[in-house]
Amino acid sequence: MGYDVVVIGAGPGGSNAARTAAEEGLDVLLIEKRQEIGAPKRCGEGLSVGGIKNLGLTPDPRWAINEIRGASVYAPNGKRISVRYPETIGYVLERKIFDKHLAMNAARAGAKVLARTVATGLIMENGFVKGVRYSRFGEEIETEAKIVVAADGVESKVARWAGINTTNKLMDIDAGFQYEMVVDLEEPDMLELYFGAKIAPRGYVWIFPKGEDVANVGIGIGGKEQGVAKKYLDAFIESRPDLKRGSILEVNAGGIPVGDPVDKLATNGLMIVGDAAHQVNAIHGGGIHEASVAGMIAGKVAAEAIQEGDVSEARLMEYEHLWREKRGKILHKIVKxxxxxxxxxxxxxxxxxxxxxxxxxxxxxxxxxxxxxxxxxxxxxxxxxxxxxxx
Ligand SMILES: Cc1cc2nc3c(=O)[nH]c(=O)nc-3n(C[C@H](O)[C@H](O)[C@H](O)COP(=O)(O)OP(=O)(O)OC[C@H]3O[C@@H](n4cnc5c(N)ncnc54)[C@H](O)[C@@H]3O)c2cc1C
Incomplete structure (x- = not known):
């Protein structure tokens, strides 16, 4: 059996691509290797109100669990710069619920969603991606697809299978490490960010409150420091009696692409979205909004290309052009x-x-x-x- 579109990876990028393509009337399969979509999270879970709106969503207390009104940024010498707004400007999410909600929206739009299903290869014919090989509970399955969307995150393999080099330079990747903690928080509606070469070389420590006394306490540092992000975060926590007293509920780690996107975002029969394409805000490392917007553009271009019967690279590159106009130019400035x-x-x-x-x-x-x-x-x-x- 074949599909119009197979999307690989049910993060924000993949679920939004699958939902959009299904809303456009396409027959869509969305596969996710994890047994539970959204878990474990690898994220500080911050998302702006504008970002939520751009995704066509209204904040829902099931996943938008803590309102944020501003941020305090600390210079290396401890000088604090704060900005506080009268209104809510963002949320800290519960991504386990949020990602599942996005996948539910894809399913409700008509996409077939399959968790615990891992893509293992692509079917290639005459230089075109023609389908996906995947494994489900030990069964090896092949399915045809007119278009495949690679939304398989920062460790992406799918685009490489299609011949696109997605390797990140060490300079262009940050190492992220985080604890979800029960801690004393003075201002649970404010994000806190700490800078300094001794605190977080080429990065920062963040405290993103998830409620009155729960927060994601994390660090992102330059990729050259790989392997020591935990050490820096532990030292920061050790230096703060309020955090030192806290409890650790979760440990999260992951890479954050902070360079420009991969050289090309499409090839014959395939488009790449989200972290897999390195579409992230290089200053704060936020990628939920970026992956989602890219996914929505890719879903729309997939529908038009399939309707025209042309899924060649030249046709699918429209996705890259539209994305560069909408997000790529600004993200490039932010890389600078x-x-x-x-x-x-x-x-x-x-x-x-x-x-x-x-x-x-x-x-x-x-x-x-x-x-x-x-x-x-x-x-x-x-x-x-x-x-x-x-x-
Ligand atoms: C420590 C840390 C903190 C962060 N904090 C924030 C933040 O506060 N705000 C923010 O906006 N962003 C943050 N980010 C970035 C954000 O998490 C990502 O940019 C975002 O999740 C990207 O979405 P995506 O859909 O591209 O990829 P992902 O969310 O990574 O989803 C990719 C999915 O593909 C699946 N997959 C992979 N391979 C296969 C396969 N072969 N077959 C099937 N499925 C597969 C994976 O299991 C995964 O579920 C943070 C990242 C890190 C590491």
Whole structure:
């Protein structure tokens, strides 16, 4: 039996691709290797209100479990920059429920969803992807597909099977490590971020509250520091009596792609979305929104291409063009910002903390107002060439 579209991986990217394609009337199969969609999570679980809206969702207390009104950012010298809004600007999610909800939406739109089903290879014919090999409870199955969507996350193999190089340079991957903890929280509606070479080299420690006394306490650091993210996080927790007293409910770890996307996002009969394509905000590491938006564009392009009877690379590259217009250009700017910031010393960061507001930091993380940052940096001769890279 064959499908119009087989989507591999039921994270936010895959579920949104499957839902959109099914809503467009396609016959869709969505397969997920884990026995429970969404678990274990590998995520700080932060998502903005705007991000939720762009996904066509209304926050639901079953998965949008804690309202966030702002953030406090700490410079290496401890200087705090805060921004607090009168309204809710984001949520910390329960991703185990959220991801399942997205997969349910795909199923309700008509997609067939199969958990504990692992893709093991692609069927290739004359340079075209023509289907998927997968394994379910020991049974090896082959199914034809007009289009395959590779949404298999940061350790993606599917695109490589189709001949696309998805290898991440060590410089372009962050190592993430996190505990979900019961801790004392002073402001459960504020995110906390801590910077400094001794705290988190080329990264930061985050505290994302999930409620009055539960939080994701995590760290993302440069890929070159691979293997020691836990050590840095443990040292941070050890230095904070409030965290040291806390309990650990979950341990989460994973890589975060923080470079530009893979060279091409489509080939004959295949599109790549989400972490598999390195579509992530390189400053804060957020990829839920990015994967979902890419998935929705891919689902729509799949429907049009199949209707026209043309699933060639040239036709499917429309997905890449649309994505670059909608998200790619801004994400590329944000990669440049990341590359500039990682050249700054703790002293430079302390200097910036004296001059910037919380709103400035929010703007930068969203790819806006780099001119302000560049102008301040240019006052230090050593930073002039770095600042120029931002313009
Ligand atoms: C420590 C950490 C903290 C993070 N914090 C945040 C945050 O606060 N906010 C945010 O927005 N983002 C965050 N991210 C990033 C975010 O989790 C990802 O960007 C997002 O999940 C990407 O979605 P995706 O659908 O592309 O991939 P994933 O969510 O990784 O889904 C891919 C799915 O494919 C499945 N799969 C893989 N191979 C196969 C196969 N062969 N067959 C079948 N299924 C397969 C996997 O099991 C997985 O379920 C964080 C990441 C890490 C590591």
């Amino acid at each position: 910002l990341r590359q500039a910031i990682e050249k700054l010393s703790d002293d430079d960061l302390n200097m910036l903390a004296e001059k910037l507001t919380g709103q400035d930091l929010v703007d930068f993380a969203n790819g806006k107002n780099f001119m302000k940052l560049a102008k301040i940096m240019m006052r230090r001769p050593r930073l002039v060439s770095i600042a120029k890279g931002l313009l």
